[in-house]
Every structure is written in structure tokens, then in C-alpha cells.
Amino acid sequence: MDSVSYARRFDNVTGSAIREIFKVLGRPGMISFAGGNPSLDALPDKLCADLARDVLLADGKRILQYGATEGYPPFLESLTAYLKEHFGFSMEEDGVLPTTGSTSGMDLLLKALVNPGDAVLVESPTFLGNMQTMHLYEANLIPIESDEGGVKLDALEEAARRYHPRLFYVIPTFQNPSGRTLAADRRKPIAEMAAKYGFIVAEDDPYRDLRYRGESLPPIKSYDTTGNVVYLGSFSKLVSPGLRVGYLLAAQGLLRKCTIGKQGTDLHTPNLNQAIIDQFLRRDLLDRHIQSIIPGYREKLELMLGELASFPEGTRYTAPEGGLFIFVEMPGGFDATALFSEAVERGVAYVPGTHFYPDGGHHNTLRLNFSNSTPQQIHEGMGKLRELFAAHLG
Amino acid sequence: MDSVSYARRFDNVTGSAIREIFKVLGRPGMISFAGGNPSLDALPDKLCADLARDVLLADGKRILQYGATEGYPPFLESLTAYLKEHFGFSMEEDGVLPTTGSTSGMDLLLKALVNPGDAVLVESPTFLGNMQTMHLYEANLIPIESDEGGVKLDALEEAARRYHPRLFYVIPTFQNPSGRTLAADRRKPIAEMAAKYGFIVAEDDPYRDLRYRGESLPPIKSYDTTGNVVYLGSFSKLVSPGLRVGYLLAAQGLLRKCTIGKQGTDLHTPNLNQAIIDQFLRRDLLDRHIQSIIPGYREKLELMLGELASFPEGTRYTAPEGGLFIFVEMPGGFDATALFSEAVERGVAYVPGTHFYPDGGHHNTLRLNFSNSTPQQIHEGMGKLRELFAAHLG
Numbered sequence: 001m002d003s004v005s006y007a008r009r010f011d012n013v014t015g016s017a018i019r020e021i022f023k024v025l026g027r028p029g030m031i032s033f034a035g036g037n038p039s040l041d042a043l044p045d046k047l048c049a050d051l052a053r054d055v056l057l058a059d060g061k062r063i064l065q066y067g068a069t070e071g072y073p074p075f076l077e078s079l080t081a082y083l084k085e086h087f088g089f090s091m092e093e094d095g096v097l098p099t100t101g102s103t104s105g106m107d108l109l110l111k112a113l114v115n116p117g118d119a120v121l122v123e124s125p126t127f128l129g130n131m132q133t134m135h136l137y138e139a140n141l142i143p144i145e146s147d148e149g150g151v152k153l154d155a156l157e158e159a160a161r162r163y164h165p166r167l168f169y170v171i172p173t174f175q176n177p178s179g180r181t182l183a184a185d186r187r188k189p190i191a192e193m194a195a196k197y198g199f200i201v202a203e204d205d206p207y208r209d210l211r212y213r214g215e216s217l218p219p220i221k222s223y224d225t226t227g228n229v230v231y232l233g234s235f236s237k238l239v240s241p242g243l244r245v246g247y248l249l250a251a252q253g254l255l256r257k258c259t260i261g262k263q264g265t266d267l268h269t270p271n272l273n274q275a276i277i278d279q280f281l282r283r284d285l286l287d288r289h290i291q292s293i294i295p296g297y298r299e300k301l302e303l304m305l306g307e308l309a310s311f312p313e314g315t316r317y318t319a320p321e322g323g324l325f326i327f328v329e330m331p332g333g334f335d336a337t338a339l340f341s342e343a344v345e346r347g348v349a350y351v352p353g354t355h356f357y358p359d360g361g362h363h364n365t366l367r368l369n370f371s372n373s374t375p376q377q378i379h380e381g382m383g384k385l386r387e388l389f390a391a392h393l394g
Numbered sequence: 395m396d397s398v399s400y401a402r403r404f405d406n407v408t409g410s411a412i413r414e415i416f417k418v419l420g421r422p423g424m425i426s427f428a429g430g431n432p433s434l435d436a437l438p439d440k441l442c443a444d445l446a447r448d449v450l451l452a453d454g455k456r457i458l459q460y461g462a463t464e465g466y467p468p469f470l471e472s473l474t475a476y477l478k479e480h481f482g483f484s485m486e487e488d489g490v491l492p493t494t495g496s497t498s499g500m501d502l503l504l505k506a507l508v509n510p511g512d513a514v515l516v517e518s519p520t521f522l523g524n525m526q527t528m529h530l531y532e533a534n535l536i537p538i539e540s541d542e543g544g545v546k547l548d549a550l551e552e553a554a555r556r557y558h559p560r561l562f563y564v565i566p567t568f569q570n571p572s573g574r575t576l577a578a579d580r581r582k583p584i585a586e587m588a589a590k591y592g593f594i595v596a597e598d599d600p601y602r603d604l605r606y607r608g609e610s611l612p613p614i615k616s617y618d619t620t621g622n623v624v625y626l627g628s629f630s631k632l633v634s635p636g637l638r639v640g641y642l643l644a645a646q647g648l649l650r651k652c653t654i655g656k657q658g659t660d661l662h663t664p665n666l667n668q669a670i671i672d673q674f675l676r677r678d679l680l681d682r683h684i685q686s687i688i689p690g691y692r693e694k695l696e697l698m699l700g701e702l703a704s705f706p707e708g709t710r711y712t713a714p715e716g717g718l719f720i721f722v723e724m725p726g727g728f729d730a731t732a733l734f735s736e737a738v739e740r741g742v743a744y745v746p747g748t749h750f751y752p753d754g755g756h757h758n759t760l761r762l763n764f765s766n767s768t769p770q771q772i773h774e775g776m777g778k779l780r781e782l783f784a785a786h787l788g
Contacts, residue, residue, distance in 0.1 A: 004594070004621075006651050007509050013654060037460050045454025052446035052666070060439025064634035066431050100494055104660040111530065115401050133658035136505065200398070227398075240458035242665040244494075257400050260407060264527035266498040266660065271636040272446070273664050 009116075013135045021351060024344050031381035034349045036176065036237075036324050037372040039300075042293040043240055047285070048276060055275040063271040069263050071098040072274035078281040079247060088222060089231075095255045097262070100269045102206055102234035102246035105258075106130050108265065109167070109202055109230060109248065110137040112257040119163035121199070123151050125327070125356030125365075127176040130169060130204070143358040144168075149183030150175065156190070160197040167200050172220060174207040174323025177356045177367035181321060187220045194228035200254070206234040206246075209290050211322035212298035227251030235277050237324065238290055243273045300370040300378060301326075307382035312390045324371045327353065329364060334393060336366040343388055348381040403510075407529045415745060418738050425775035428743045430570065430631075430718050431766040433694075436687040437634055441679070442670060449669040457665040463657050465492040466668035472675040473641060482616060483625075489649045491656070494663045496600055496628035496640035499652075500524050502659065503561070503596055503624060503642065504531040506651040513557035515593070517545050519721070519750030519759075521570040524563060524598070537752040538562075543577030544569065550584070554591040561594050566614060568601040568717025571750045571761035575715060581614045588622035594648070600628040600640075603684050605716035606692035621645030629671050631718065632684055637667045694764040694772060695720075701776035706784045718765045721747065723758060728787060730760040737782055742775040 025032045056063060063072070070076070079096055083089045099105040114120065116138035122131065124143030134141055142163050145155045151170060159165065170190070172182040182190075194201045203220045221231040227250075234246035248258060262268070280286040304326060308317050314331035330336060337352040353365025370378060419426045450457060457466070464470070473490055477483045493499040508514065510532035516525065518537030528535055536557050539549045545564060553559065564584070566576040576584075588595045597614045615625040621644075628640035642652060656662070674680040698720060702711050708725035724730060731746040747759025764772060 004507075004592075004648060007505065007507055009505065009509075010651060010654070013658075035460070040455045040459065043455055043458040045450055045458055048458060048666075049447045049450035049454060052450060053443045056439055056443035056446060060443060061434045061437055062636075064437040064439055064442060064636045065434065066429070066630075066635040100660040100664070103658070107659050111401065111403065113398075113401055115403075129657070129661070132654075136655065136658045198398075236460075241460040242456075242458045244660060244662070244664040254398060257404060260404070260526075261530060263523070264407075264497070264530045265501050266494040266638060267523070268638070270494070270638040270664055270667050272442075273666065 009136050009138050013132060021349065025349055029347055030344070031348045031373060031377045031384075033368040033370070033373065033381060034351045035372060036369055038237060038241065039293070039296065039371050041296060042371070044289060048240065051276050051279045052272065055272065055279060059275065063275055067268040067271045069259050069268045071096075071269070072271045072278065074282070075274040075278040078278050082281050083249060087219060089249065093227060093251060094249055095252050097248045097250070097255055097258055098269045098274050099246045099248050099262070100266055101236060101241070101244040102204065102232050103129065103133060104244075104266070104269075105232045105246050105248040106133050106202065106204070108258040108261045109200070110134060110139065111261040111265070112254060113166045113200060114139050119165040121156065121159050121163070121165045121168040122358055123170055123175065124358060125177050125353065125362070126169065126358070127171060127204070128355045131358060134169070141358040146178065146180070148180060150180055150186060151182065151190075153186055153189055153193075157193055160193060160199060164197075165199045167202055168194065169202045169204065170220070171204045171207075173205055173217070174210065174320050174325070176207070176323075177325050177351070177353065178327040179318040179320030179323055179325045181217065182220075184217050187218060188223040190220050191223035191225075191229055195226040199228070201229040202232060203229055204232040206232075206237050207323040209238055210294070210297060210324065212294060212301060214321040221249065227254070230254065235280070238286065239277060239280055243276060245269065245273050245277045297371055300373070300375060303375055303378050304368060304370040304382060307378065307386070311386050312393050314393075315389070324369050326368045326370065328366050328368060329353075330366075330389065331393065332364055334364040334389070337363045339388065339392055343385065346384050346388060348384045350385070403530050403532050407526060415743065419743055423741055424738070425742045425767060425771045425778075427762040427764070427767065427775060428745045429766060430763055432631060432635065433687070433690065433765050435690060436765075438683060442634065445670050445673045446666065449666070449673060453669065457669050461662040461665045463653050463662045465490075465663070466665045466672065468676070469668040469672040472672050476675050477643060481613060483643065487621060487645060488643055489646050491642045491644070491649055491652055492663045492668050493640045493642050493656070494660055495630060495635070495638040496598060496626050497523065497527060498638075498660070499626045499640050499642040500527050500596065500598070502652040502655045503594070504528060504533065505655040505659070506648060507560045507594060508533050513559040515550065515553050515557070515559045515562040516752055517564055517569065518752060519571050519747060519756070520563065520752070521565060521598070522749045525752060528563070535752040540572065540574070542574060544574055544580060545576065545584075547580055547583055547587075551587055554587060554593060558591075559593045561596055562588065563596045563598065564614070565598045565601075567599055567611070568604065568714050568719070570601070570717075571719050571745070571747065572721040573712040573714030573717055573719045575611065576614075578611050581612060582617040584614050585617035585619075585623055589620040593622070595623040596626060597623055598626045600626075600631050601717040603632055604688070604691060604718065606688060606695060608715040615643065621648070624648065629674075632680065633671060633674055637670060639663065639667050639671045691765055694767070694769060697769055697772050698762060698764040698776060701772065701780070705780050706787050708787075709783070718763050720762045720764065722760050722762060724760075724783065725787065726758055728758040728783070731757045733782065733786055737779065740778045740782060742778045744779070
């Protein structure tokens, strides 16, 4: 059946580059700074084993039966309380919808809002996985320039005026891939701009609570008075990505469209997974768990930054206050894309930065993840990269 | 934000009628023949509690970490073995992709194949949930007439010739809503027609193993020599719908497109849920569980058929050999849609048959589910319906 023709939405989609890169990571002894995986140490397997058993013994019939698209009721209750307490969201005009990971929240938002050809503004660089999701809706991705403080407001406003976008996709905290945090004084203006120009801000904030120093900033959503900001949350980096539990906080009308879209996409997020996260919220296990994993992540970040300090002259890199990633910019002419295979041969992997730019290029950049390696692996792998990069530059 | 405009794909979608109907079912004392829920008795809560704990203790780090879009490796292994043994699929040209329930398999298939306006052939009547999924892809649904033996081959071929469809969606066993099974001699011709006219058959077969009498028939997929048939399987009716585990068996090229689509939709089906179903296959618990629930379902089906025998003259209904539904056709002029509220007031609910017809009408029909009521509720609820219908006809 070579004659089969696929839908047009696949014309510009060939599979996530990062997931193809993942395939080499299984080789024995490979040190991987690619991916965005939590540390295995940080995954609460024994606790989840007990919680899964507890919830199935206590409420198993409801958990195993069909659930409501709107969510498993106890989780909706604890999640709403958590969003009020932890973020200060009023939850009056807005509602929350549990999603099968944050990817599915993004999928539903695009489903609700985007027709083929519609402009979607994205930071440049930005998370490549969600760029693929956008391409599957045939969105017209418009890159918005960023600096140390995140997206540049003048560039954002010019694009809003020029392209009449449906959406602006932004990762405000410890951004993927840059590790940067959107400056405090750029947050309210983004909410105001969305209202003025009539676009929706998709605020994707999965790294927020992985903060190793400094103070939290209010989400863009906290400045939203018009329902133009949607907050995408996730428990993937805090508890477990394999459980696939995220949520979408949005104005009721838009949330209703996403809910209808979800009826036709996966009917509902599995109840068991919602029930396990519900226990983390209800028994006050979440904050305790986060506090237990932060010291290890902080140590790894500092170790990797320390290693970068002795990289060849001209190496620039971000110094995040949290999250999972450091973004590295090598001198012009350096080609991190071409060097990738050579790095893999030496037993160390990263993601070439070009994949995070909607319009490609930027071959002198790369993304490094520190959470999923041991301190020893960070020392050894960064040593290999340093040597390789120095040879390439020399 | 009343000014927000939604994507065109929502123009003809207002939410699944069946899920709106569900909202009245929570009333105390309501007897529900609506829905398609398994019996609560049939949901293995204690067993799942043990299995969830076991798999998290044995392989918790891998289960809680990001998984491959392609599936949790142990489940892929046991599922492939199961598909070979249980169905006789060769698994040589084809591959299998775990999905977040069968709904998500349908979503991915439409994503891979259907552009707005493309013709999709469906049985008339057919499952309303998947019609909504098709509407979200702006498919042009073409109803194909059915009789006691399922879809009529001459009508199917005429539509294939006339509409150049991308897909034909068919539920071959104990169909939803009709309860009918596609005749043995119509199966191979459908696979051949798909090859001849270049469309894909989406064979949705979730009820197959809920057979209370008679012999299983080979799936349409077993006659597929060209890769034009996709088999959609599900553990929702056999183990638990709340776990959301299904699968999609398709030719490698098409499966690859669905996998890329899934990267952008939910990244992967939660590992824990795949791992639980894996244990059902691996420990040979599935067949034993199915054998334990069949006698209760058989009794309920026979009880409901017995009640229907004393319904007013002119009442016609299907006599399924398995599954969850009976479809009832009242004499012309009878209006099951209009009577729904009155039935609900008397404490009994069904789904008006009109919702299962792509082009509406057929107000004299209704769908009855027997699995999710007790024998006593079936007796009492059917008595109320008999009385109401008789009064309406008299």
C-alpha cells in the first residue's frame, strides 16, 4: 500500500527531531544531556505504588469505570484548591480541565482555536515538541526575538499588529530550551497586549516549581482580566512524566470548546493517574516531594555551570535559576549540528539548538540537560564535550 | 472575552449528545439503559490494585519516566504475542501502537488520513462518539445502509465509487448501537473493496470478546493483503474503560504517521496503564476475567430480550449474540426522541436512536444498554418503558 496519501497536515512534519535523537541514547555507556527527563532518583516509585493501591482499594470501581471528560471529581476539587492557594488564581471566571500531559493541553487549545494558515507567535528559540503539535494544525509559526529577559515586547507587539495571531505560545519560567525566565515587568504587558489585539496567550509553565534560587514571579495568567490567557500546568517534571497528568486553566467558554475537543480525542484522562496526583495534593505530598528533589538538581546545575566556565573562549551560556536546561551559544562558525554524530561517537549527546528555532539556523547553539545525569556523568561528559569543541574550534 | 472565535472544525460540533444525556443519569434512583458502561461488578478493582502496586515496585522507575510514543516495551511484546495467538494476525507487515483508549486511535487515524471535506463512509446507524471525532476533522460523513447482516455491500461499493472515500468506519461485532454482527460472507469483500478503491477500513472491534453465544468470526483485518485495513482494539470493555488503553494495528507506513501524530497529541499513552494491561496478558488473567463476567452479561441480555417480548405490537428489536446493546425500532410515528424527558421523569433513561444516524431522523428508534443495570433494575426499568410506550402508542 505505497499508494496511500496522507493528510496535508503532515506535509511539514517528519517526527520530532528530539525523539529521533533519543534513539541513539540507548547505547551502553552513553552520557545524555539530550532529552528533558527528570532524574530517576526523583521519581517516587515506591510512594506511587502505595498510592495506586490505596486509591484503587478506596475508589476502584469509580476509577476503573468511564470518567467524565471534565475530570475525576476528587482531583478537580484538590486541583482547584491547589491553584487558588499555590498560584493565587481566583478560579471565579476560569475553569480547569485535566489533560493527558501538557502536550494534550496544547493539542486541545490548537484544536479549539487554530485554522490552517493561522499565525501563532512563538518565542525564538522555543520547545520543539509543541512546534510539532502546531505544525500538525498547519499553523503559521512566527518567531519572536528574545533576550535575557525573555520575549521582547516591542517585537511581540509588532508581530501582533502585523500577523493578527490566534495564539502566542510562551514558556515564562526556566524556558525550554534557554533556561531563561520572563522578566517581571514583561508579564502584565503581555496579558494586556493579548486583550488589546485579541489573541490568546498559551502560558506553558511546567518548570515553575523547580526553582533552585531566587524568588518566584507571578504567572502572566495572574494579570489576566479578560480571559485571554490560558495557563498550561503539568505534574510531569514534579512527580512523573510517565503518568501523563497536566491541566489547562482557561476562561469557561474556551474551556468548554477544549472539553468538547477532548471528548473526540481521548474521552478523558485516565482516572487512576488523576487519582494518584490527587493524593499528592490532598496529602500534602507534592511540596514535600519537590523540596526533596531540589537539592540534587541544584547541585547538578551548579556542577554543569562550573564545567562550562572552562569551555573554550567565546562560549556563552545561560545561567538559569531553575528548571532542567542550559542553553549554550558557541562562537560564530561553530557547527553543533554537524558535531552531534562525533559527540555521540565519543559517548555524549546533546540537542543541536537549531531544532528549537522555528526558522532553523543557529547551528552554533545547543541545549544541555543536567537533571538526568549523575554528577560523575556531568563531569565526564562535559569533559568530553570541552575537548571535542576545543578541537573543532582550534 | 465573548469576542473569541473558534476554529472552523467546531462549526458542526456542539458536544456529544450522549454525554449531555449522561448528566441526568446522576439523579437518585435513575435506572439507566443509556451509556455503554461495563457493569461495576465486572471491574477488577482489587486485582488492579495489586497489579498497579506490583508493576510500580518491579519497574517503577521506567514506568514513571517518559516513555516511547511507540509504547511501553513489555506491553508491546505481550500485545504482539496476544494479537498473533488470539486473532491469528501475522504481525509481519503490520505494527501495533498502544493508544489512550480506542477514541484516541480513531483520532490519530483521522489525523493521518483526512483533510477537511474528505468523504468518510460510516454504517447507518453507527457509534456517535466517533462521529463527533470525525466531525472535528471536518470529514464528510456518508451513511451506508445496513441490514441484519451489517453494512450492505452493494451500497458500500456504490458509495466507494461515487465519493472516493478516505476511510470506511465499521464496527463488525455486536455493533454500537445495533448489536448486530457483520455477516461472515461480507468480511473478505470489504477488505478487497478497500484495496480496489484505495480507501482504509477502520475496523473498530471493542466488543468482540463479549460473546454470549455462537462462534467468533474472523476480523476483516484477517483478509487484508494490501495494508488497507486498520484494526482498532480496546481493553475498555474487557478490563476497564477508566484505564484508557487501546491499540491500533496497521501497516507500518500508516502506523508511522499515526505515531508522529501521537507525538504531538499526548506524547505517549501512560506507562502505568499499559503495564497493568500487560500483566493481564502476561499472567493469562484476561481470558479468565472475561470468562468470569460473561455469565452475568448473558443473563442480563436475555432478561432484557424477555422484557421486550411483551412490548406493544409492532416493536422490533435486534437479538445480539454479545456486546452491550440492543437496538429497538418502534412503529412509524412513535417518537423516542420526544419521549426521552418523560422516560427520565419516570426514572428510566435510554439513548434516542436518532443520535446514531449521520443524517438524523429515525425518531422511532432507541438504544438500550443492559450491562450497567442489575437484573432487578432491568425488570423494573423495562416495565416502566413498556407502560410509557404503550400509553404513547395507544
